[in-house]
Amino acid sequence: MTILDLSPGDxxxxxxxxxxxPEVFAALPAGLYPPFPRVNLPGTVGDLILRGGFGQTFPFASDxxxxTFRAPSGRVIRAGGRTVKNVQGYDLTRPFVGSFGxxxxxxEVT
Incomplete structure (x- = not known):
């Protein structure tokens, strides 16, 4: 399943x-849109995150x-969450977006 958690109110x-x-667009209810255009590019949401979006047209590190990612060491790391700022410490989501792996x-991506 592509949608792991959906909060229309938030x-x-x-x-x-x-x-x-396309799976993300199909799974969302009417009126909700992800921070990327409706295109069918090869790859996945994870690939898009690693590339940093669509370059200058649709950069979305702030979105x-x-x-949640698997580090090269094999360790699973959860950075950030559903709220803009929910913990103290380093913001690991910004450097992860566009890190090319x-x-x-x-x-998982929120």
Missing amino acids: QTVTVSGDATL ILGV LLGEAL
């Missing part, structure tokens, strides 16, 4: 990293509130 959605962009593989 306008947040958590999807698995292996979800395709990613949380990410250097920091790990996206498992």
Whole structure:
């Protein structure tokens, strides 16, 4: 399943990293849209996050509130969440977006 958590009131959605962009659009209720255009690109949401969006046209590091990823060491790390600022410490979501896989593989993205 592509949608792991949906909160229409908060306008947040958590999807698995292996979800395709058309799957995300199809799973959302009417009136809710993800921070990327309705396109059918090869790859997944996780791939899009690793690339940092669509370049200068649709950069969306600020739209990613949380990410769960598997680091190269194999450790699973959860950074951020459904709220804009829910913990003290470093914001690991911003450097993860556009890291081209250097920091790990996206498992879940909010």
